[in-house]
Amino acid sequence: MVAPGPNGPRFTDVGRLVVRCPDRPGIVHALSGVMTEFGANITDSQQHSSDPSGGIFTLRLEFVLAGLAGRRAELEKRLTVLAGEWRMVWRLTEASHRPTLAVFVSRTDHVLQELIYRVRAGDLRADIACVVSNHRDLEPVAQAAGIPFHHVPVTPETKGEAEARALELVGEVDLVVLARYMQIVSADFCNRFPERLINIHHSFLPAFVGANPYQAAHDRGVKLIGATAHYVTPELDAGPIIEQEVARVDHRATVEDMRRVGRYVERQVLAQAVTWHVEDRVIVEGPRTIVFA
Numbered sequence: 001m002v003a004p005g006p007n008g009p010r011f012t013d014v015g016r017l018v019v020r021c022p023d024r025p026g027i028v029h030a031l032s033g034v035m036t037e038f039g040a041n042i043t044d045s046q047q048h049s050s051d052p053s054g055g056i057f058t059l060r061l062e063f064v065l066a067g068l069a070g071r072r073a074e075l076e077k078r079l080t081v082l083a084g085e086w087r088m089v090w091r092l093t094e095a096s097h098r099p100t101l102a103v104f105v106s107r108t109d110h111v112l113q114e115l116i117y118r119v120r121a122g123d124l125r126a127d128i129a130c131v132v133s134n135h136r137d138l139e140p141v142a143q144a145a146g147i148p149f150h151h152v153p154v155t156p157e158t159k160g161e162a163e164a165r166a167l168e169l170v171g172e173v174d175l176v177v178l179a180r181y182m183q184i185v186s187a188d189f190c191n192r193f194p195e196r197l198i199n200i201h202h203s204f205l206p207a208f209v210g211a212n213p214y215q216a217a218h219d220r221g222v223k224l225i226g227a228t229a230h231y232v233t234p235e236l237d238a239g240p241i242i243e244q245e246v247a248r249v250d251h252r253a254t255v256e257d258m259r260r261v262g263r264y265v266e267r268q269v270l271a272q273a274v275t276w277h278v279e280d281r282v283i284v285e286g287p288r289t290i291v292f293a
C-alpha cells in the first residue's frame, strides 16, 4: 500500500484495479498504457497466470492519480473499452473508501473483539456497521464499542424468518463476516453476498467440517489444530479458502486446551482474511483464491 502522508500522495488519489481475463501477450502493456494515458503512476503491481500455455490472467494494480474521484468516470469509460477488447472482468476502487461490515456472532467473542480492536487501531480500514447475533451474550461488547447490536433469535422452526429479519437489519454492506456464528446460512443468504461473505472455521479445512471441530480433532488425536477463513457457499465449510494457520498440540491437550489455543489462531486468521478482502487483494478463481498479499 502506498504510504499516504505529508510526503506521500493524498489518500484520495490512490486507486486499485483488479482485472481477470483470458491470458495472452500484451495485457500488461495495454493496462499500463491506459494508466499512462491518464497520468497515473503505478505504485504496486501483482499478477498471476493460471496456465503459462494460456489460462486465466489475474492482475492487481495500485496507482496514484491526482484527482482520482473527479476522473473516475472517464477512467472507467476507458477501461470498459479495453475490457471489451480483452474480454476482461475488472473492478476499480478508491483506497479512501472505507468498506462497511456486518458481523454475525453467537456466543464467543474473541473474533469480534479482534475486528473491533483492529478497526479502532486503524489496522483494518473498514467500519463495523452492525453486529447481529442469535444470542444476547455479546450485546455488551457491541455496545461498549458503540456498534448497533441486533438480536435475532434462531430456532429450527424459525430459521427462514430469522434470516430474512437479519438481512433486513443488515441492509446494504460491503462485506458480511460470520465470526463464529453457529448457524448454517441458506443459499439465498449466500447469493445475497456473492464473494462478500466470509466465515472463520475453527479447524484446518478440509479436516473436521461442522459445528464441533475441536472435539473431532481431540477424538482423532491430532498434533496440529488450525483455523480457516473462507468465503461462504451453501455447501458447509467448502467455500474458497482465503487464509489458514495451524498451532501445535500434543497428547496432553484437552478439548478445552485446543479451544483456548485455537482462539488465538482463529482471530488472527479471520482478521487477516478480512483485511486482505477489504484491500481488494483476494480474487476467487473457481474453488480457490488468488491472494495478492
Ligand SMILES: Nc1nc2c(c(=O)[nH]1)N[C@@H](CN(C=O)c1ccc(C(=O)N[C@@H](CCC(=O)O)C(=O)O)cc1)CN2
Pocket (backbone or CB within 6 Å): 178, 181, 182, 183, 184, 185, 186, 187, 190, 199, 200, 201, 202, 209, 210, 211, 232, 233, 234, 235, 236, 237, 238, 239
Ligand atoms: N451455508 C453455510 N453456512 C455456514 C457456513 C458455511 O460454510 N456455509 N459456515 C458455518 C460456521 N460453522 C463452522 O465454522 C458451522 C456453524 C454451525 C453449524 C451447525 O451445524 N449449526 C446448526 C445449529 C447449531 C446450534 O443451533 O447451535 C444448524 O445451523 O442447524 C455447522 C458449522 C456458518 N454457517
